[in-house]
Each structure stands twice: as C-alpha cells, then as structure tokens.
Amino acid sequence: MTETxxxxxxxxxxxxxxxxxxxxxxxxxxEKASVPAECxxxxxxxxxxxxxxxxxxxxxxxGCRTFFVATVDxxxxxxxxxxxxxxxxxxxxxxxxxxxxxxxxxxxxxxxLDELAxxxxxxxxxxxxxxxxxHVDTGMSRLxxxxxxxxxxxxxxxxxxxxxxxVISHLACAEQLNSPMNPxxxxxxxxxxxxxxxxxxxxxxxxxxxLGPSYMFDMVRPGAAIYxxxxxxxxxxxxxxxxxxxxxxxxxxxxxxxxxxxxxATWTARRPTRLxxxxxxxxxxxxxxAGSGDGTRGAxxxxxxQRCPVAGRISMxxxxxxxxxxxxxxxxxxxxxxxxxEGLTVNDxxxxxxxxAYEVLTSLGRRYRRVYKGGEG
Numbered sequence: 001m002t003e004t005x006x007x008x009x010x011x012x013x014x015x016x017x018x019x020x021x022x023x024x025x026x027x028x029x030x031e032k033a034s035v036p037a038e039c040x041x042x043x044x045x046x047x048x049x050x051x052x053x054x055x056x057x058x059x060x061x062x063g064c065r066t067f068f069v070a071t072v073d074x075x076x077x078x079x080x081x082x083x084x085x086x087x088x089x090x091x092x093x094x095x096x097x098x099x100x101x102x103x104x105x106x107x108x109x110x111x112x113l114d115e116l117a118x119x120x121x122x123x124x125x126x127x128x129x130x131x132x133x134x135h136v137d138t139g140m141s142r143l144x145x146x147x148x149x150x151x152x153x154x155x156x157x158x159x160x161x162x163x164x165x166x167v168i169s170h171l172a173c174a175e176q177l178n179s180p181m182n183p184x185x186x187x188x189x190x191x192x193x194x195x196x197x198x199x200x201x202x203x204x205x206x207x208x209x210x211l212g213p214s215y216m217f218d219m220v221r222p223g224a225a226i227y228x229x230x231x232x233x234x235x236x237x238x239x240x241x242x243x244x245x246x247x248x249x250x251x252x253x254x255x256x257x258x259x260x261x262x263x264x265a266t267w268t269a270r271r272p273t274r275l276x277x278x279x280x281x282x283x284x285x286x287x288x289x290a291g292s293g294d295g296t297r298g299a300x301x302x303x304x305x306q307r308c309p310v311a312g313r314i315s316m317x318x319x320x321x322x323x324x325x326x327x328x329x330x331x332x333x334x335x336x337x338x339x340x341x342e343g344l345t346v347n348d349x350x351x352x353x354x355x356x357a358y359e360v361l362t363s364l365g366r367r368y369r370r371v372y373k374g375g376e377g
Contacts, residue, residue, distance in 0.1 A: 009369065010334065012248070012368075012369035013247060013248045013250070013279035013280070013367065013368075014245070014246065014247040014248065014279065014280050014284060014365075014367060014368035014369065015244075015245070015246045015247075015336065015368060015369050015371060016243070016244075016245050016364060016368035016369070016370050016371070017243070017244040017245075017246075017341075017370075017371045017372075017373060018050050018051065018054070018242060018243060018370065018371070018372050018373070019240075019241070019242050019243075019244075019373045019374060020054060020055070020058040020372055020373060020374045020375030021058075021373065021374030021375060022228065022240040022241065022242045022374075023050070023055060023058055023059065023226055023227065023242055023375075024058050024059065024061065024062040024374075024375070025240055026225060026226050026227070026228065026239045026240055026242070027039065027041060027059055027062050027064060027222070027226050028062055028063070029238065029239070030206070030209055030220070030222045030225060030226065031063065031064075033209050033210070034204075034209055034216055034220045036216075037204075037216040037217060037218055037219055037220050038065070038066065038200075038218065038219040038220075039064065039219070039220050039222065040064065040065075040066035040067065040068055040202070040219055040220065040221045040222075041059050041064045041066070041067055041068065041221070041222065041223070041226055042067075042068045042069075042090075042205075042221055042222065042223030042226075043055055043056055043059070043067050043068065043069060043074070043078055043223075044068065044069045044070040044071075044074055044090065044223070045070065045074075045362045046074075046362075047227070048223060048224060048226075048227045048358065048361045048362055049227075049361040049362045049363070049364045050227055050242065050243075050361070051370065051372075052069075052074065052077045052078060052081065053077060053080070053081050054372050054375060056077075056078050056081035056082045056085075057081050057082065057375070058374075058375040059226070060081070060082045060085060061375075064085070065085055065086060066085060066086040066087075066088070066219065066221075067082060067085050067086070067087050067088070068087075068088050068090055068221050068223075069087065069088070069089055069090065069106075070089070070090050070091045071089065071091055072089060072094065072097055072100055072101065072106070074089075075087050075089050075101065075104060075106035076104050076106075078106075079104040079105065079106060086107070086165075087104075087105070087106040087107065088106070088107050088108075088109050088133050088166060089101065089106055089107065089108045089109060090109050090135075090143075091109075091111075091143070092108050092109055092110055092111040092112070092115050092135070092143065093108040093110060093115040093118060093119050093132075095118065098118070098119065098122035098123075098126070098128070099122075099126070102122075102126065102128045102130060105130055107130060107131055107132050107133055107165060107166070108132050108133065109132070109133035109134065109135050109166070109168060110132050110133065110134045110135065110145075111134075111135045111143040111144050111145070112143075112144075112145065113145065113149055116134070116145075119132055120163075123163060129163075131163055131164065131165035131166075132163060132164060132165065132166075133164065133165060133166035133167065133168060134150075134153075134164050134166070134167050134168075134196075135167075135168050135169065135170075136150045136167060136168070136169050136189070136192050137169065138169040138170075138184075138185040138188040138189050138192070139172050139181055139184060139185045139188070140169075140170050140171075140172045142170070143170075144169065144170075147188060147191075147192070150192055150195065150196075151195065153195075154195055157195060157196055157197070157199070162199075164196065164199050165199065165200065166199065166200045166201075166202060166219070167192060167193065167196040167199050167200070167201050167202070168201070168202045168203065168221075169185065169188075169189045169192065169203050170203075170205065171185055171203065171204065171205060171207070171208045171211075171215075172185065174204070174205055174206075174207035174208040174211060174215075175207040175231070175232075175233050177211070177234055182211060182215075185203070186203065186211075186214055186215055189201070189203050189217070193217055200218045200219055201217040201218045201219070202217055202218065202219040202220065202221055203215055203216075203217050203220075204216055204217070204220040204221070204222075205220075205221060205222060205223060206222040206223055206224050206225035206226075206229070206231040207225075207231045207232065207233075208220065209222060209225075209231065210231055210232050223358075224357060224358050224361070225239050226239075226242075227242050227243070227346075227361055228240060228241045228242035228243060228345075228346060229346060229347065229357040229358065229361070230345075230347050230357070233347075237345070237347070241341070241345065241346075243340050243341070243346060243361070243364075244338070244340060244341035245338070245339040245340035245341060245364070245368070246336040246337065246338050246339065246341070247278045247279050247280035247284075247319070247336065247337055247339055247368075248278065248279045248334065248335075248336060248337075249276045249277065249278055249279075249303070249331055249332065249333060249334065249335045249336070249337055250277055250278070250279045250333060251276075251277040251333055252274060252275065252276050252277070252323070252331060252332065252333060253274070253275050253277065254272065254273070254274050254275075255269050255272075255273050255274075255275060256269065256272060257269055257270065257271050257272055257273075259273075260312075261275065261311045261312035261320050262291065262311070262312025262313040262315065262320060263312070263313045263315065264313055266291070266292075266293035266294065266296075266312060266313055267291075267292055267293050267294060267311050267312035267313075268294050269311075271324065272324075273311070273322055273324050274322075274323050274324045274326075275311060275320045275321065275322060275323065276303060276308070276320070276321045276323045276331045276337060277318055277319070277320055278301065278318065278319040278320075278321060278337045278339075279317065279318065280317070280318070280319055280339060281314055281315045281316045281317040281318050281319060282314050282315070282316055283316045283317055283365060283367070284317075284364070284365035284367055284368065285360070285363035285364040285365045286314055286319060286339060287314065287352075287353040287354075287355070287363070288313060288314045289314075289352065289353050289354045289355075290310060290314055290349070290352040290353055291310055291312055291313035291314045292309060292310050292311060292312065293312075293313075297309065298310040298352060299348075299349060299352035299353075300321075300344065301319070301321050301337045301338060301339055301344070302337065302338035302341070302342040302343070302344060303321065303323055303326060303330070303331045303335070303337045303338070304326055304327070304330035304331055304335075305342070306325070306326060306330075307343075307344075308321040308322055308323050308325075308326070308337075309321065309322050310322075319337075321337065346360050346361060
C-alpha cells in the first residue's frame with residue numbers, strides 16, 4: 001500500500017508509517033558496505049515490528065536472497081512472502097519440527113548436539129537433503145555448539161557428506177568498537193570457518209559490518225540497521241529513518257500553577273500550563289519510563305513543529321504533553337502529535353525508555369493504524 005490519507009481517518013488514534021523504500025535503501029547500503037560478502041537480512045520478530053509480510057518482499061525486490069528468522073511460524077511467513085529465498089531459523093530445531101521445516105523448505109540453524117542428532121535422524125528417515133545451518137558459540141554463551149563440539153565434527157566435514165550449508169556465530173559486543181570481545185570472537189570464528197571449509201560462514205550482524213572486513217566472512221546478516229537503528233552508536237547514524245509514529249490529541253486542558261499531573265502526582269505545574277492529552281501509552285509500546293517528574297525530564301513529542309515535553313507519568317493509554325509555549329490553537333483536539341519522526345529518532349526514544357532501539361521497534365503496539373510507503377513495482 002502506498003502512502004494514503006489514512007492519517008486523516010478520525011477513527012485512527014495513532015498512525016504508524018513504515019517506509020519500505022527506506023528499508024530497501026538501508027539494506028542496499030549495508031550490502032555495499034559488505035562487499036564481497038553476501039548480505040542477508042534478519043526479519044525475526046515480525047521484521048523488527050515493521051511487518052514481515054511487507055518487509056520481506058521489499059527486501060527480495062532489492063536483491064536479498066537469504067532471510068533469518070527466529071521461529072518456525074516466522075519461517076512460514078517469510079516463505080509465503082519470498083517463495084525462492086533461503087530461510088534460516090536461528091532458534092534451531094524444535095523437537096519434532098523437521099517435517100514442518102521441510103514442508104516450507106526452511107533450514108534450522110543447529111545449536112546443540114542433541115538437535116543435530118534429531119536432525120540427522122529426520123534426514124535419514126525422510127531423505128531430506130535441503131541442508132541445515134550450524135551455530136558455534138564463540139563467546140555469547142547463549143545458543144551454539146562449543147568450540148570443542150564443533151571441532152569434533154571435523155571428520156564429518158572432511159567426508160563431504162556433512163549436510164551443512166551455513167556456519168554462524170554471533171558477536172556479543174559488536175556495537176562497542178574497542179571491546180576485547182570482538183577480536184577474541186573473530187579469531188575463534190576464523191578457526192571454525194577454516195574447519196568448515198567450503199561451507200558459507202557468517203559472523204557479522206549490523207554493527208559487526210562496521211567493524212571492518214575481517215568480520216565479513218562469506219555472509220553478513222544485518223537486522224536492526226535495516227530498520228533505521230544506528231549500527232554505529234559512537235558515530236552518526238548512517239541509516240535512513242524508517243518509522244514515523246503519530247498519535248491523536250484527544251483533549252487539551254488548562255491546569256493551574258501547583259496542580260499535579262498523572263499517576264503518583266509526580267509532576268507539578270510551575271506556571272499556568274496547557275496540556276495536550278495524547279491517545280498513546282505503554283500499552284502501545286510507549287514505555288512508562290519515558291514520563292517526567294518534578295526535577296526529572298522525560299521524553300518529548302513534536303506538536304505543530306515544536307518539541308513539547310511529556311508531563312507526568314505515561315499511562316496505559318495516554319500521554320500528557322506541555323504545550324504552553326505553542327501559539328494559541330496550534331494544538332487542538334483531533335490534531336496529531338509526532339512520537340517518532342520530525343527529528344525524534346527511535347534511538348532517542350530508546351534513551352528515554354532506558355532500553356535499546358531494538359526493544360522500541362519490537363514493542364510498537366497493534367492499536368496503531370499502519371500505513372506503508374513505497375515498496376511497489
């Protein structure tokens with residue numbers, strides 16, 4: 001769906017606009033930065049909250065041939081959206097899920113010897129020869145075979161009849177340029193990639209791409225950067241913004257000097273104050289932590305082109321913003337306030353939420369009306 005006048009729909013309390021052309025452009029930028037490695041795309045968590053059914057076709061049209069998801073359900077959605085792509089399930093092989101994976105031609109990324117034993121049994125029973133990935137832990141201590149377990153597969157690799165199409169590991173501190181974990185992990189994975197000679201190897205995530213060529217190997221698998229999150233937190237964001245989020249002002253009201261606002265009465269008006277009450281809250285993914293109190297500044301929203309501070313705690317369904325400094329009638333019932341966009345980035349909001357931009361994106365609520373820009377032929 002191209003950009004529409006949906007934002008004028010009076011029944012929509014919030015408008016989440018997702019720019020598919022920006023997503024495609026970000027992926028192409030990452031692809032260019034990764035040459036000669038292939039650039040895949042992580043589309044787990046409903047494409048980081050952006051909609052897997054719309055994002056995957058846009059990325060496939062841009063040239064992406066390999067997609068990474070976390071679950072079998074996500075693999076099914078990705079397969080529906082990209083019939084000819086390679087699809088890897090990063091969470092590995094759930095018990096008795098081989099038939100389901102084979103039916104959609106998705107490949108598990110094996111993360112333990114138990115999973116590998118079950119997968120091998122499934123392949124022998126069914127004759128399935130579609131291959132699988134294998135995950136080796138080089139320092140995350142989460143999923144993956146240990147280095148010793150991976151090395152024990154050397155005879156199998158040497159036989160040529162190993163059934164692996166991909167070997168991966170995952171960086172723990174890629175966004176920290178000077179972390180000693182980065183060279184430690186890349187060194188360990190270099191040895192693993194030599195052991196798995198002839199099998200596509202992949203280490204770098206979004207931030208890993210910007211650590212340099214030694215982290216590229218055969219394939220990179222960016223995620224958050226595709227959706228506009230800064231992969232280089234110590235420098236300016238090279239990615240285009242993807243998300244614009246607006247919510248409806250449902251009331252404006254005046255409070256007297258000394259009146260308190262919101263749950264807990266944590267915010268006190270220091271002057272006669274005009275408030276805009278906005279139809280969004282923590283049930284919509286606008287975290288309670290973004291509220292303000294006396295002596296504590298919270299997040300901001302943009303109304304009539306100006307930044308306005310949040311006043312008081314965030315409620316389940318509502319935000320109060322101080323609009324006293326706006327021109328008279330600049331903010332009225334029915335107008336839209338910008339929560340992300342107009343200079344307010346996902347990373348900015350993450351700072352106020354006390355979290356990371358990944359969590360902001362994946363928490364965006366389903367009550368917003370979604371509008372997609374671009375992405376069509």
